[in-house]
Amino acid sequence: MKETDLHFFIDSTVNYFEEITGYKPITGIPYLKGAEPVVLEYTGIIGISGKRKGSIYITASGEMLQTLAGIILGTKEVGSPEIKDLIGEVANTISGNVRQAFGTDFMISVPVVVEGKAKDIKTPDDIQSFVIPLTWQDHKSFLIVCLE
Amino acid sequence: MMNKMQENISKLTSDLQSIYEDLEQERVRTNLILGAISEGVFMLDRKFCIQEGYSSNLKDLLNHPDLAGREFFSLLENRIPEDNIRSTQEYLEFLFRDDLDEETLNELNPLSKIEFHYEDQSGLWLSSRFLSFIFKRVIQDNKIVSIICTVKDISSEEDLTRKLEESERYNKKQIEWLVNILHVKPILLQEFVKVVEDELKEIDDALKNPIDFGGYNSVLNIIVRAVHRIKRNAAILDLNFIKDQAVRFKDELDQIQKKKEVSGSDFVPIVVRLGDIRMMMQEIHTLMSRVKHFKNSLRTTRKYEDGLITSTISELIEELCIETKKKVNFKYEDFNSEEIPFQHQQIVKEFLIILTKFTILHSIETPEQRRAANHNPEATIELETFNDDINFGFKFRHDGRLIRIERMLQKVIDARDAAIDEEDPIDEKSQLGSEVLQLFFTPTSNPMHIGDVNDTDGILQDMQMVKKKLTLHGGRSKITFTSEEYCEYTITLPKK
Structure with missing residues (x-):
């Protein structure tokens, strides 16, 4: 994966949070994902195919998504279904933005949401996965980009 | 009259029955053919809908249980890139136009080789196959009435091509x-x-x-x-x-x-x-x-390998001399890397690199400083190997001015070691010896004041690591002063 690709995913994510909430997340040092799992309570996964193959997923804590949903929906009463929709929507928006830049031969799947701390999210073995730590309003989350 | 009419009706019924039977037989035959062929075959009408009578395999290729009446483009959604869907639409529209040449149009077929994605119920792609769609006009009374399409799974050919390309x-x-x-x-x-x-x-x-x-x-x-x-x-x-x-x-x-x-x-x-x-x-x-x-x-020959260590050190000396504006004469005639046991080659290289760096950065003076002290403006670094039945070793010698600092540090170590000896006679001293290196390269005693070269911290950390490795290899290191001029590091490693 090229440096510019990774920058694009980072910028797209940072912009999403900033535009939706008015608060810019802080990007931590990216690293290569190894065997250790990078999964928090809610995960939104998007498959990528076409000219480039792979997947991206964003994983966040329930607490962070509660806060995020509260800002977006303007209510503190947010249930699990809304949170699941939200994490799927975040993943979808990020990859949608990237598709706009990469072109329409870059296919994205519908978002798949995983609730609960899964053992790990499997990404293709032959493609390297990059982990981008994000801190938004003191909440930690991770964006994982796996793209050939 | 009535009889004649009945006769006609009966004949007509019989003819119709016969036609029906023929058609039924034809239908069975067609179904048998469509069921037996491994390719997907279907017809598209002018609305781009799949007509009745398609091959059974098409359901598998397009992963859909009932295709009759379905709009073709809707079956492509989320299976192939949007760009390709749009260009397929244009291509098929052109194919229905009488004024355009079919053969020329076929060259534009966007589906001649396409990766087709298959998803599960949740919409996640599980697999993909490479399919090849070939479209042909069906003409009746000089008019294009429909388009017949054959679909073939070309995944194995494509896989092979990709592997070859790769x-x-x-x-x-x-x-x-x-x-x-x-x-x-x-x-x-x-x-x-x-x-x-x-x-x-x-x-x-x-x-x-x-x-x-x-x-x-x-x-x-x-x-x-x-x-x-x-x-x-x-x-x-x-x-x-x-x-x-x-x-x-x-x-x-x-x-x-x-x-x-x-x-x-x-x-x-x-x-x-x-x-x-x-x-x-x-x-x-x-x-x-x-x-x-x-x-x-x-x-390869040992001679080639021999040259690698000394040429690397030589290059390093050259680089550092340019960087620090110092002059060094490198002598290695007595260094025979054939004598280095296989298992110790790496540690020997690492030690030599570290000592070379440290010596040039911190022990050797500039030509002007050396000249002022009545020394040869060109300093000397010498390498030498030695071995006996039990040990292999090498010596790293230099005539840098900062020997005095090393001597001072040696005294500190000796004093500290003596104190340790009184408390506990078996200490790490027995492993590493009473050495300057121990004090030189421990975080608490960084001789950072020696110079302002940025790499100092790195060298010290490298040295600590190399020293740990040396201990793991059962090795020893010591520093001696062979004369007023020279400082000599001796590293000894067990052969087995």
Whole structure:
């Protein structure tokens, strides 16, 4: 994966949070994902195919998504279904933005949401996965980009 | 009249029955054919809907249970890129136009080879196949009435083509690497791979826990040092393709280090480059296992290997002399690397590099300073090997001015060791000896005041690591002063 690709995913994510909430997340040092799992309570996964193959997923804590949903929906009463929709929507928006830049031969799947701390999210073995730590309003989350 | 009419009706009924039976037989035959062929066959009407009477295999190829009446483009959604759907629509519209030549249009077919994705119930893609769609006009009374399409699964051909292309792409590079690798002894290569993997792990750990490693700038310094070590080790073994990659990595690091304030996203090029090196190491692993069986018969001469260590040290001296504006005469006639036991080659190289760096940066004076002290403006660094039945060893000698500091430090160590001896007669002194190195290269006694060279901290850390390795190898090191002029480091390692 090229440096510019990774920058694009980072910028797209940072912009999403900033535009939706008015608060810019802080990007931590990216690293290569190894065997250790990078999964928090809610995960939104998007498959990528076409000219480039792979997947991206964003994983966040329930607490962070509660806060995020509260800002977006303007209510503190947010249930699990809304949170699941939200994490799927975040993943979808990020990859949608990237598709706009990469072109329409870059296919994205519908978002798949995983609730609960899964053992790990499997990404293709032959493609390297990059982990981008994000801190938004003191909440930690991770964006994982796996793209050939 | 009535009878005649009844006769006609009866004949007509019989004819119709016969036609019906023929048609039924034809239908059964068609169904048998459509069911037996391995390709997908279907007809499209002017509304681009799939007509009745398609081959059974089409359901499997398009992953849909009931295709009759379905609009063709809707079956392509989320299975192929949007661009291709749009161009297929245009292409099929053109195909229904009488004024356009079919053969010319066929060259524009966007579905002649397309990756078709299959999803599960939740919409996640599970697999894909390469399909080839071929469209042909169906003409009746000189009018295009429909389009017949055949679909074929060409995944295996496509897989093969891709593999061939891939192997062609990698072939040249791998041959180059292979030639580069073949001259290195397996044990050295294995050790090198281990060293690089350790360095990469150190980088990974620092990237994952930047706070534990002292913040972004410290992480950056750790990476710089690790990359430097990779570069140096690759140079020792003449592994140019890795050395070049490390040089590019180092250039990127230099750019980032120039920034006044470093942020997380500044590390993006680093992590991408790290990914490249990781992939490279994986490929080296593959190459190593491939060449394992004939490696022994393709050994290089010891003479070539001998030259590698001394030429690396020579290059290093040259580089550092340019950097520090110092002059050094390097003598290595008595250094015979044939004598170095296989298992100790790496530690010997590492020690020599560290001592060379430290000596030039901190012990050797500039020509002007030497001239002022009535010394030869050109300093000397000498290497020598020795061995007996039990041990192998080497000596590193220099005539740098800062010997006096080493002497001073020696006194401190001796005093401290004496104190330790009184408390506990069995201490680590017995392993490492009463040595200056011990004090020189421990964090509490960094001789940082010696010089302002930026690399000092890195050398000290490298030295600590090399010393640990030396202990693990059962080795010893000591420093002596052969005369007023020379300072001599002696490293001894057990042969077994």
